[in-house]
Amino acid sequence: MPEFVGAEGGTSFRDPSGFVFLHQGVVHRQVNSSYQRDYELLVGSGLYQRLVDRGLLIAHEEVELAEFDRPLPSAYKFLRPEPISFISYPYEWCFSQLRDAAILTLAIQREAIALGMTLKDCTAYNVQFERGKAIFIDTLSFEEYQEGEPWVAYRQFCQHFLAPLALMSQTDIRLNQLSRTNLDGVPLDLAARLLPFRSRFSFSLAIHIHLHARLQATSANRPSRMAGQGKSRAGEGAVSRRALLWLVDHLETAVKRLRWNPGRSAWSAYDQEHLYAPETLKKKEEVVGAYLDQLCPSSVWDLGANTGRFSRVAADRGARVVAFDLDPCCVELNYRRLVEEQQTRILPLLLDVTNPSPGSGWLNRERASFLSRGPVDTVLALALVHHLAIANNLPLIRIAEFLREVGHSLVIEFVPKDDPQVARLLASREDVFPDYHVQGFERDFQEYFELEAAETLPNSSRVLYRMRARGGSYPDNRPWIKSNIRTKDS
Amino acid sequence: MCLYSKASPSLPRKSVLLLLSLGWKGLVHFMISVNGLSVLAYIDPGSGSLLLQVLIAGLLSGLFYLKSSCTQLRESFTRVFKRHA
Numbered sequence: 001m002p003e004f005v006g007a008e009g010g011t012s013f014r015d016p017s018g019f020v021f022l023h024q025g026v027v028h029r030q031v032n033s034s035y036q037r038d039y040e041l042l043v044g045s046g047l048y049q050r051l052v053d054r055g056l057l058i059a060h061e062e063v064e065l066a067e068f069d070r071p072l073p074s075a076y077k078f079l080r081p082e083p084i085s086f087i088s089y090p091y092e093w094c095f096s097q098l099r100d101a102a103i104l105t106l107a108i109q110r111e112a113i114a115l116g117m118t119l120k121d122c123t124a125y126n127v128q129f130e131r132g133k134a135i136f137i138d139t140l141s142f143e144e145y146q147e148g149e150p151w152v153a154y155r156q157f158c159q160h161f162l163a164p165l166a167l168m169s170q171t172d173i174r175l176n177q178l179s180r181t182n183l184d185g186v187p188l189d190l191a192a193r194l195l196p197f198r199s200r201f202s203f204s205l206a207i208h209i210h211l212h213a214r215l216q217a218t219s220a221n222r223p224s225r226m227a228g229q230g231k232s233r234a235g236e237g238a239v240s241r242r243a244l245l246w247l248v249d250h251l252e253t254a255v256k257r258l259r260w261n262p263g264r265s266a267w268s269a270y271d272q273e274h275l276y277a278p279e280t281l282k283k284k285e286e287v288v289g290a291y292l293d294q295l296c297p298s299s300v301w302d303l304g305a306n307t308g309r310f311s312r313v314a315a316d317r318g319a320r321v322v323a324f325d326l327d328p329c330c331v332e333l334n335y336r337r338l339v340e341e342q343q344t345r346i347l348p349l350l351l352d353v354t355n356p357s358p359g360s361g362w363l364n365r366e367r368a369s370f371l372s373r374g375p376v377d378t379v380l381a382l383a384l385v386h387h388l389a390i391a392n393n394l395p396l397i398r399i400a401e402f403l404r405e406v407g408h409s410l411v412i413e414f415v416p417k418d419d420p421q422v423a424r425l426l427a428s429r430e431d432v433f434p435d436y437h438v439q440g441f442e443r444d445f446q447e448y449f450e451l452e453a454a455e456t457l458p459n460s461s462r463v464l465y466r467m468r469a470r471g472g473s474y475p476d477n478r479p480w481i482k483s484n485i486r487t488k489d490s
Numbered sequence: 491m492c493l494y495s496k497a498s499p500s501l502p503r504k505s506v507l508l509l510l511s512l513g514w515k516g517l518v519h520f521m522i523s524v525n526g527l528s529v530l531a532y533i534d535p536g537s538g539s540l541l542l543q544v545l546i547a548g549l550l551s552g553l554f555y556l557k558s559s560c561t562q563l564r565e566s567f568t569r570v571f572k573r574h575a
Contacts, residue, residue: 014532017532150543154542155538156533212538212542214538215541217538218538219538219541220538239547242550243546243550247543247547
């Protein structure tokens with residue numbers, strides 16, 4: 001197996017059907033010889049084309065490549081899938097994104113059964129967001145459906161999708177973070193324990209979570225003949241095709257019944273935008289727009305995007321934007337609006353800038369860290385710096401260092417102490433920030449950036465800057481590009 | 491173990507009665523010891539999860555059977571009353 005793991009590689013090294021690797025900087029997938037029959041069925045049955053036409057599965061082209069000349073499974077084919085512009089993970093998604101990913105997976109399973117195939121795994125990491133929609137990226141997840149066999153991926157579906165959605169809906173929205181530490185989704189016994197008592201009265205949760213958890217515990221205690229023994233056929237007709245389709249339908253109803261509505265948290269757009277006089281807000285949009293016109297980025301990260309007003313300013317200029325925010329309410333509202341507008345260039349995600357997603361999983365690289373998925377052309381850091389510097393005690397120079405690492409250019413808003421927002425942050429604490437002023441800010445940021453332009457907003461003391469990173473291209477952050485990781489070229 | 495099979499239409503009736511008579515723990519024990527369920531998969535399907543699907547499939551068959559019995563009962567009642575009318 002290549003040591004290559006990372007944002008593009010993900011977990012594919014665990015899959016015996018094939019694996020993902022980089023060739024000339026582009027993601028490719030090897031289809032192992034052992035998977036030949038299932039792959040031919042996928043294409044031959046028409047399932048691949050049907051799913052691609054409906055926009056459910058990522059399209060790929062078959063390419064000719066020389067085989068790896070190292071001890072790896074022998075290759076049947078090589079595929080080049082359409083690239084995903086930004087890899088994201090379930091613990092970075094809002095409620096509706098996870099919900100859409102769940103519904104997508106079930107729709108695919110339904111189509112697959114109709115054409116004689118079934119999904120052999122159901123992890124949330126098989127889904128990515130591209131052009132504003134959830135899309136299934138694991139082309140090798142399909143295997144031939146044997147009539148009468150139960151669904152092997154049912155447990156994974158419950159742990160990766162149903163349990164986190166139920167927890168977010170009925171216990172606390174922040175519980176999707178359980179996916180960060182549990183690689184294979186939320187354990188069902190944990191979910192059963194955390195869900196409120198009333199969840200037992202919901203028929204679907206009672207079966208798929210509570211009863212499921214009980215049966216897992218009970219059968220774990222008994223030695224059984226179940227642990228992988230040769231034959232791949234379950235007891236004759238144990239779960240008929242009709243029962244399986246009913247199960248898929250029932251899971252879909254269960255998912256759709258789970259709802260979460262963001263309340264008005266202190267961070268939501270309504271509060272944020274009332275802080276600006278209308279002409280100030282309008283001017284801010286104009287200035288940010290003008291700066292972006294001068295920078296011409298193709299990729300933008302909007303840190304502290306709130307409900308995405310300025311992400312849209314960037315997207316309107318043709319950039320691909322990832323809109324990050326700390327508040328699940330904001331990300332949810334942003335995502336719902338983007339879906340309504342059918343916006344294809346913005347991806348909203350959850351992120352705490354002071355504690356961004358770490359590299360995790362195998363070798364700490366199976367799930368890529370936030371920093372390793374950059375840098376981007378331009379970072380927007382609007383109405384953000386005071387939260388980092390004042391509320392989080394981060395020295396301005398450290399903030400500059402961070403922003404230098406993630407972007408080649410920067411549009412940033414400095415919020416001085418006399419602004420009502422900062423005054424509010426300082427109201428209940430000692431002012432230990434003697435260097436927090438415009439001159440100190442400019443001095444510290446000039447260590448890492450060239451200050452190209454600055455403009456003070458009307459009726460406000462906030463200043464908008466356009467900056468370009470010093471020192472040319474920053475060294476590539478992605479650890480798997482480093483020398484000990486193999487690619488086809490090396 | 492076959493809870494439902496096209497070959498023997500009387501099987502659903504027997505299986506529903508069996509399910510009801512065994513009680514909770516007995517049912518689990520019975521199913522694990524008798525069930526030849528062995529599924530080869532690259533991920534761990536979870537023996538409890540496979541069991542649950544068989545149970546649900548049985549429940550579904552049972553519900554269908556119950557529903558069809560009720561319909562049959564209703565129809566025979568209407569037939570009886572129609573004959574007398």
